[in-house]
Amino acid sequence: MRVRPAAQRALRQGHPWLFEQAVIQQPDTPGNPGDLAVIFDDQRRFLAIGLYDPTSLIRVRILQRGAPATINQTWFAAQLAAAAARRAALPGQGTTGYRLLHGENDGLPGLVIDRYDAVLVLKIYTLAWIPHLTTVLAALAEVIPAQAVVLRLSRDLQRQPVWLHGLADGMTLAGDLPDAAVRFHENGLCFEADVLRGQKTGFFFDQRENRARVATLAADRRTLNVFAYTGGFSLYAASGGAPEVLSLDLSAPALAAAVRNFELNRHLPAVAAATHTVLAADAFDALAALRERGQRFDLVIVDPPALAKQESEVNGALRAYRRLTHLALGVLEPAGTLVMASCSSRVSAADFYATVEPAAVEAGRPLQPFAHSGHAVDHPIGFAEGAYLKCLFATVR
Numbered sequence: 413m414r415v416r417p418a419a420q421r422a423l424r425q426g427h428p429w430l431f432e433q434a435v436i437q438q439p440d441t442p443g444n445p446g447d448l449a450v451i452f453d454d455q456r457r458f459l460a461i462g463l464y465d466p467t468s469l470i471r472v473r474i475l476q477r478g479a480p481a482t483i484n485q486t487w488f489a490a491q492l493a494a495a496a497a498r499r500a501a502l503p504g505q506g507t508t509g510y511r512l513l514h515g516e517n518d519g520l521p522g523l524v525i526d527r528y529d530a531v532l533v534l535k536i537y538t539l540a541w542i543p544h545l546t547t548v549l550a551a552l553a554e555v556i557p558a559q560a561v562v563l564r565l566s567r568d569l570q571r572q573p574v575w576l577h578g579l580a581d582g583m584t585l586a587g588d589l590p591d592a593a594v595r596f597h598e599n600g601l602c603f604e605a606d607v608l609r610g611q612k613t614g615f616f617f618d619q620r621e622n623r624a625r626v627a628t629l630a631a632d633r634r635t636l637n638v639f640a641y642t643g644g645f646s647l648y649a650a651s652g653g654a655p656e657v658l659s660l661d662l663s664a665p666a667l668a669a670a671v672r673n674f675e676l677n678r679h680l681p682a683v684a685a686a687t688h689t690v691l692a693a694d695a696f697d698a699l700a701a702l703r704e705r706g707q708r709f710d711l712v713i714v715d716p717p718a719l720a721k722q723e724s725e726v727n728g729a730l731r732a733y734r735r736l737t738h739l740a741l742g743v744l745e746p747a748g749t750l751v752m753a754s755c756s757s758r759v760s761a762a763d764f765y766a767t768v769e770p771a772a773v774e775a776g777r778p779l780q781p782f783a784h785s786g787h788a789v790d791h792p793i794g795f796a797e798g799a800y801l802k803c804l805f806a807t808v809r
């Protein structure tokens with residue numbers, strides 16, 4: 413393929429995507445998802461090689477740039493081994509559930525692999541991976557042997573059955589998965605995740621370090637965890653000494669899992685001593701209702717789902733962050749702690765903080781931030797779009 417000069421520059425600088433409109437010349441045959449595309453510069457020198465996908469606006473996802481390489485099992489194994497090496501310290505910290513491979517940020521665009529102890533969940537975001545799955549699985553078996561490898565498909569892919577060649581979301585690709593509820597540890601706490609039906613691949617590993625920080629802030633604090641999912645932040649708060657924890661989420665199955673996750677850690681005195689309650693409701697309505705009823709908390713965590721998935725949704729997302737800030741402050745005791753996170757990649761860290769902090773001033777409860785945090789070691793940032801997570805910790809008068 414030949415591509416526009418701006419795209420040549422971007423690829424040289426390491427950008428992992430080539431968009432459809434940057435293509436100047438390509439073979440007449442349309443090609444299939446997963447074909448290897450070789451991109452040349454204006455002097456007809458090799459620029460990069462990547463996975464071609466005619467069904468996606470991201471026409472090529474770059475695997476290798478600069479020097480040519482043979483894309484085979486050995487090459488995939490080298491990428492996977494490098495990704496595994498970056499996470500080598502985690503198991504020693506009591507963490508057997510983490511992101512093993514973070515897509516473009518670990519050199520394999522559109523492919524995520526999450527490790528749940530002995531079970532690996534491989535999630536693909538482009539059809540281009542399908543013809544390479546057998547090779548990737550063989551490479552994976554070389555690098556980390558697993559009891560089972562489960563396939564998850566992004567929502568976009570599930571809509572394109574013609575190209576799936578019989579593969580389906582939740583299929584076991586290798587080994588044996590006796591139970592969809594898989595147990596693993598995170599910083600010594602035990603969790604269970606449903607790797608077949610759970611959101612993403614079953615658990616939100618990206619918040620691990622922010623959850624650990626919450627544990628250090630929770631002693632003697634009545635805690636409210638908004639958008640609690642399966643109780644990650646809730647359990648950390650309890651383990652850190654919160655006497656009462658309320659988990660609020662729209663999803664009743666997620667909250668049922670949160671209750672089970674507490675049960676799994678009852679052997680810890682702090683968890684056994686904590687009262688955990690769940691509330692299945694819309695966060696916006698429930699926060700207003702809690703405020704009305706005069707319920708107050710010393711620590712409030714707000715970790716909403718991605719509110720802007722495309723550029724046109726950014727303003728709406730910022731309005732929602734402003735509203736959530738008001739609502740959270742409405743149930744926060746004086747001298748309480750507010751934790752606000754955003755995982756919308758389209759909302760920059762600067763815009764997020766510049767929305768939440770003034771919203772608190774508007775509410776008459778200015779924040780005194782003491783930490784602005786982002787990505788954990790298993791979610792490295794390989795390119796601008798890879799930076800999506802931001803989390804604000806603040807004390808509020």
Ligand code: SAH
Nearest residue numbers: 616639640641644661662663694695715717
């Ligand atoms: N904090 C969690 C991850 C949150 S994911 C963790 O650390 O694991 C976002 C959650 O928001 C999901 O569980 C989803 O069910 C929930 N959710 C989405 N919209 C909601 C709404 N309007 N009200 C309450 N919960 C909602």
